[in-house]
Amino acid sequence: MPFGYASPEQIMRDKADYARKGIARGRSVVVLQYEHGILFVAPNPSRALHKISEIYDRIGFAAVGRYNEFEALRLGGIRYADINGYTYDRSDVTARGLANLYAQNLGQIFTESIKSFEVEVVVAEVGDTAETDAIYRLTFDGSVFDEHGMTVMGGQAEAVAGRLKERYREGMTLAQALEAALAALTEPGGERPAVGQLEVAVLDRNRPHRKFQRLAGPRLEALVAEAAATAQAAPAAEPGEASAEPPGAAPGSPDAPATGPEGDIDTGSGA
Template sequence: MTLPAYVPVSQWVADRASFVSDSLRDSGDGVVVARCAEGIALVAHHSEADPPRAMRSISEIHDRLAFAGVGVFHETEDLRVAGIRFADLRAYAYDRLDVTGRSLASMYSRVIGTLFARPDVKPYQVQVTVAELGLVPSEDRFHTISFDGSVRVSVDPVVMGVAPGRCVNLPDHPTLSQVVRASASTLDTDPANLEVGLLDRHVSTRRHFRRLDAADVLETDGDES
């Protein structure tokens, strides 16, 4: 009888991490999430599609929560739909304000991390961020979940999918248009090729997410200047 080859845990974990991180970097897609004067901006670039034809990388999840993801589309889409269902059930069972970025990040961490820890199946080739617009600016949070299920919480700009170490250069208290321009530079594309979403802090409605056209954002900025 031939015994199965033994692979140290440290080796297959490292191999899986390399496999996923390389696939995310080589895809050419990228996302930037950053706070701005208007609220929280989410900006995405698809390397092989025009914005009107591209599959969405950013989306509304709940009243003050938005989703951004890079990686294999059907996997990020599964996670996006799971997040919406989780938020709806939690809001129905408890209260709408009980749907938080922390609870969503915890759910995503369990799903992604559990799959990554199973050597017999392919891990999710994804990285996602849950952006949470606080009731006041000091309560804004970005929950970024990596392909191994680890979670990083911050208020600093998040860059996903592009070459490691690349950052987005923003002034203090940037406007939405400044975030869009800086994101275009970070993602190495023309601003017109970007998908743009905003968690708008200044709307009076319960739902704060708006999908915008990058050209309109930059044109408005030009009119105001």
């Protein structure tokens, strides 16, 4: 046996452990459905380096891990979408096709390169109805997971996902969905991220043409305030349902308005 030999199984385990440690050092990103589309929420103090971006008309992208690596994936996805949309038809560009492309690239890098990518990616597409929405989560080794309703990646993903499952339900308003995401991202007894350190975006099925919308500034501040007010008012309005919730849950009121408050909106895709 040559000196320095390591079995393929050991090499793959080492690569996987290395990638998982890098991803876990980042902050979690939450992606979940609400009544009019898909919501992305990520703690991110940087105004220049985005974790959440637009890929195409109906498709959004979110990632955690090493920035330069998932930015390369994002740019590759935009090129793929633009070429296929121009060559064939814009409706031929789908989240499923992008997920397959990313899976092939990540799988090839994981098996053939010395160092695997330290990234985890979500590709989401909003449909005409909630039943046609699509959320795909991809891991560093090219594995693809077809998620339903919600998903969490990066950081303490298991703990955040557990808190989110306690609060998530179908058909939530935007404010209720944001409240559920922020409650899940906040550790018990901890302080919530400041509004200025949040990156929030939606894929809104009611918008014409481009569905991606980045929420920032006064619009986000008002929406966070509405989410907090909704969470505080829900137990008083629905005492029977509130008592059935687990401790620390933040149920939302079904009578809350579906539309968010007015304010400035950044509709750019980020760089």
